Amino acid sequence: MSATNLWQSITGTLSRLTFNPALGWPVGGLIAAVMIGLAVAAVIVHVRRTRAQTTDETTASCVVRVLLCVTVAVMALTPSIVSTTTSQAVNATDVVVAVDVTGSMAVADAQYGSAESMSRLDAAKRAVADITSLYADASFMGLRFGGSAGTVDVPLTPDARAINTWANTLAVEATNVSGGSSLDAPLDALLVNLKSIRESRPNDAIILYLITDGEETGSTTRRSYSTLRKYLNDGFTVGVGSTAGGKIPVIRDGSAVDGSWVTDPDTGQPGISKLDETTLKNIADEISGTYVAVNANATMANGVSQQRSQQWRVTTTVKQRTRTTPIVWPLAIVAAVLFAAQIGMWIVQSRRLL
Template sequence: MHLEAETMNGFTFSPALGWPVGGALAAIALVLAVVEIVLFVRRRRKASSDETIGATIRRTLMLVIAAIMLLTPSVVTPTTSRAINATDVIVAVDTTGSMAVEDATYGSTEAITRIDAARKAVHDITSAYPNASFAALRFGASGTLDVPLTPDTPAINNWADTLAVEATSVSAGSSLDAPIDQLLLTAKSIREAHPDDAIVLYLITDGEQTSNVTRRTFSSLRQYLNDGFTVGVGSTEGGKIPVIADGVSAADANAADQWVTDPDTGEAGISKMDAQNLKDIADEISGTYVPVNASSALADQVSAKASKQWRTTVTTKKRTRTTAVVWPLAIALAVLLAWEFGAWIATSRRLL
């Protein structure tokens, strides 16, 4: 990764060794160039050296050119093309009311809401697949594709940060098969557009099924997926479900101390993560069940079937490309070195 500075009219210095190392070495070369001149002047006054003005200029120029090369002069050009990894990751996040329960942990013992754990999981997924493409959907009463396939990782992270659970007034309970139709459409369209890509699914949910309707199988997705993970957030002990009003975050809802009531008992309802449902879905997509908790996160859960291939795509977002231009300096330095070597041979012969 090059650190760019002093950009002006498309020209920049971008040290290949980085600014700390490249800058220090360039500074040393410039100091040596100054020392070369100072020594020549002092020796000339004392007539203690046969070094010529031409030799001093030549050696000073070599040091200056070396210093500039260490700073790696480059040109910056705008481009809309980008090389991306041929891995397409579909992220589906549960946003039903139970995802507001504050019984989850993610890489630490701090208790957080399940939706917060899901947000952290999405960030780890995007970090685990650099230069891949992502599609993001949420599901509650139904599945909704919020972000079509894109290599724009910040867009996926921003989407995760804005995820909110459904308001209690519109919640119709949890049905784990709610995202199947949208997942099928999304996976099929990706497979048709990029038949050689590796498609990986991450289904992030608490695994709770409260609907009385029998859950449909996820096995129809296998024809489009190369791999998949069901990610369990929450605890098997469970927690009380807060009442969610429109526009109220899960954290604020928990602080309000108002809970969804179980109609059978008249007490606050308890929602528990259902690991068995998540294991069953993982089996249906020939994938892996991954629970996240205080000691386990998704940072290292990268699919072994991720593609090693790359393809070029054109994006609407303009980016810059930094191209090093050191060959003219290399030619000049080579000429000066050849001159120095020739002068040294000539001097050596005269001294024989």
């Protein structure tokens, strides 16, 4: 390597050098300050004793002590090299989240971990946030379904924030385009995508979360979810809403129209939508999964699957990530050498005093 290339390599490394205390800035900074203070004190004491001729300590011994204190101070600040990479270690767990956005999800009879009432869709959004936090470094897929079909909005990605952002932007479909609720609406999209995941990642653990109120108002018989079973390691149906139910607001441009309710054609009165736990339990059985109800006392915080993978794989992503790599070990070697030198000097000095 030429001198020019060596210099460029050194300057490039120094430009990426930073401090990132392993113990945190408060503790790391305190240790560094104490050690620098001891280094300064060692110099002052040595100079005073030398002038007063009250010490046999050599200048070399003082220098070694000062260097040892400075080295420990730098170690406490944990010097690190910052680099960018597109590689990411991902847990071999794939979590597919399907969220109901039919008109009944606007009913404000849901609760999530508190007595606060909210729409069923808002409870679903909180459930999604908890689900992503349960599976660190897993991959996620986001799918929404209305009255007739399911749509994959977020393809499988290790970016949990993308799923949370997607969930927060979900809106209930407009009343004038809703043709009733059919719980097999996402089935075709789920079947295609789960099959694709299983074929491309045969060793992954695939887990499905179906978040809905379980209401069926369609005129056709619901198809079975058992066709998904062979592609899943585990599955959950998540019920939002209450069995007492509530009136369905008219939805226009993604928002509820105040004082306007969807009417029941048989009675002419505002229709009442209720959480259908029986249907959700049946779907859970069809996928050999579990039904989970979220309410004032229960959230998804404990609804994690025991089937998640313990394996990891390295994947390449479009997004660049910053990686900080500590380089403390060279300083540890220096500190050990200095400490050994100090011990040796103390031994030599002690023999002289005998």
